[in-house]
Amino acid sequence: MNMTLSFGPPLLSLEEYARRTGITIDSVRNQIIKGQLPFIQHGTRGTRYINMVQLTQLCLEANTDNPHNKCSFN
DSSP states (O other), X not given: OOOOOOOOOXXXXXXXHHHHHTOOHHHHHHXXXXXXXXXXXXXXXXXXXXXXXXXXXXXXXXXXXXXXXXXXXX
16 A cells, blocks of 8 residues: 655744634734744744754654544544
């Protein structure tokens, strides 16, 4: 059996992440400040981008002992 996984872009602007998740840009910024979203920023005052690769990795490494974090592909 072959399985193909397709991932979107590795980086998303804060605006695009907010649009895709249905939350406000202020909520995205607050999640970044609280350390809940991984981001990349070039330079001291550079534009921030949500690091979707790292976010995916964090989700895959989530505590699978918790039944709310389990995934099943049947």
